[in-house]
Amino acid sequence: MKQTADQINLPHFRRMGFLVWPIPRPGIGWLFIMPWLIGFLLFTVFPFIASLYLSFCSYDVLSAPRWIGLANYRDLLLNDPLFYKALYNTLCYAVFSIPLGVAAGIGLALLLDMNLRGISIYRTIFFLPSIVPVVAASMLWLWILNPQIGLVNGLLAHIGIKGPAWLGSASWSKTSLIVMSIWGVGGAMIIYLAGLKDIPLHLYEAALVDGANTWQRVRHITLPMLTPVIFFNVVMSVIGSFQYFTQAYVMTGGGPEDSTLFYALCLFNRAFSYLNMGYASAMAWILLVIVFAATLLIFRTHRRWVHYE
């Protein structure tokens, strides 16, 4: 017979030398989740609420926060061209990198879904870049995109094209980072691949019987059946794009001419370089509202384009 929790003989455990607290049964559950709970309350809930309070304050870490009402929000929205520049850069990045990421992810997943010999090796190869640490990948891309001795301009020179200065040029820097984002598409690709594997075979069989060609099968079966996965990836990409930081911080520092000053980088500078914590908190809350609105919009429209079996 199985021994249930209620049947545990506490005095017996005490005799064996275990420390047994006289805690009522529901309390034990709380005790076990307490480490996580304390961490969550201290390091997530408290900063979350504190940042809302601080966004209405002038706070520089060195002295106590001073309540200034809506001044931070007013300055951000009315007097800060850098805020709008950073927002524009981020939106630009999101608008181009998200569709590109979806297309590249699905395209790769379709290719890697084929029954070829050694397909798992190809899958591994395409997945590998996404596990390279972002900073290491950024350093690598600095070399690849070097205008003078970089791989990209070297290849372009072979076909008679004088490549641009990429990250060194204000008009090409964002494009460079958008192109670079495809490098990390492996993570999304794996999810698409799992989604592809989930599509019931009988749908394809029925289509084949009806005489559908490859494109028709992709267009009318694969893509509609993949929309729940696309929906998930788009939502995650929107959130990720608005938090885009590391690559710009490592590779360009926001330059040239503020062309890669993304929202998170601008926020970071305000908080940690200029110690304007209140101002940065206001920026963070505006970001939250924007991301929330964008996500809500996608959720609102999802009935029109997301198909569930």
Add this chain to the structure above:
Amino acid sequence: MRLAVIAAGIVILGLIVMNPASRISRKHSDRQQVIFWHMWMGEWKTVVDRITDDFNRGQSQYEVMALSLPSGADAKFLLAVAGGDPPDVMAQWNSVIPTWASRGVIIPLDSLMTPAELAEFKRTCFPVIWKIGTFRDHFYGLCVGLNIFSLYYRPSHFIEAGLDPDKPPATISQLDAMAQKLTIIAKDASIRRIGFLPSVLQMWAPSFGGGFYDETSDSLTIMTQPNLRTLEWIRGYRQRYGVQNIIRYESSFLTGASGDLDWPFITGGYSIVLDGQWRVAQLARYAPKLDYRTAPLPAADEGEREKAGFCSGNFMIIPRGAKCPKGAWEFMKHWAGVTDPANAAKFYTWGGWMPINQAIVDSPDFQQYLKEHPQFRAFVDTLPSPNLQVAPPVTYQNFFMDRLTQMADRVMRLSQTPEQGLQSFRREIETEQKRTSESGHE
């Protein structure tokens, strides 16, 4: 009971592990302890330890305990001050004086000096040492490692271009003419060698009679004719050689990939460059056979400001709540050479640092160092210059310097004219100034 014993054990163990003072071994427990935090590592840490030992040897009252904080020193320092347990003295190299002084994080060093001592210190130290450590008429940071900039040039390039290496440029127009002769452009308009290329606005503005802060009126000076002229001069080089050509040429130098070995001046990428005094020691180590010379910054023909430029530095500060500020001040004076310049001279030679007063420069040890490193003389000769400038003492100094760099970048890329650049920069700064004062931090 058993639980209480275990809990007490954990607390005691935690205190032992967490208490940084416990990890520094004391040699003289009868003396007052002076905790010194700094950010030097490796060979620099050895130099700092030697200086600390030198101080401790000559002491009967204080014992300095040096602790190297390689990363996150600023955050640790601020937390320590906020927590009421700061070190007694800290070496700092970020531009923090206006921000920290205005918030009362650091104490004015003049509060530790007698009026006579203060007057003597002001009289003997170089003007830039006073300037860099001062905020609102109080002296907060004693600079023990000033960064000063001069021209480095390659005599072999001069001879090749038909120039006299014994005559470095004395004026900006001479520098321009030399730069043109030294620059090599290929037939396809790509650059093969840059004679000289001005870049950092704040470095050159003082030579043109400009700059971004006026001490007499205690105000920022942004939209001025000298600043405009400086920007136009810097932009002129980009117009002459082509912005894209310069970007391509400069990107071919893999600076940063292998530390100091790849400075393009060593590889001959530039004939004349503007750089700091620390390069003298680096060149002695990494390129001992390289033939090069140094010269002070030339003056603009109309600006009449010789040996001008912009300085930053490493300085010592004492935090609010320091337990032994007097001991900290004694240590600082010993290191900087306020009390015994002849003895401190050797510290400056160990680190290749710039002295704070003429007595140190004139001391036998430092004169010997200059004999061994004649290239160091251009920097030392610039030291007494009243034309050296520092970052404006505003509480949003980091913002100011960041936006200044971005504005200069836009002008250098020809995206804005110098007028547009300075106007947009002035607007940005005015907004920030208003914001800072409204939030009660100016």
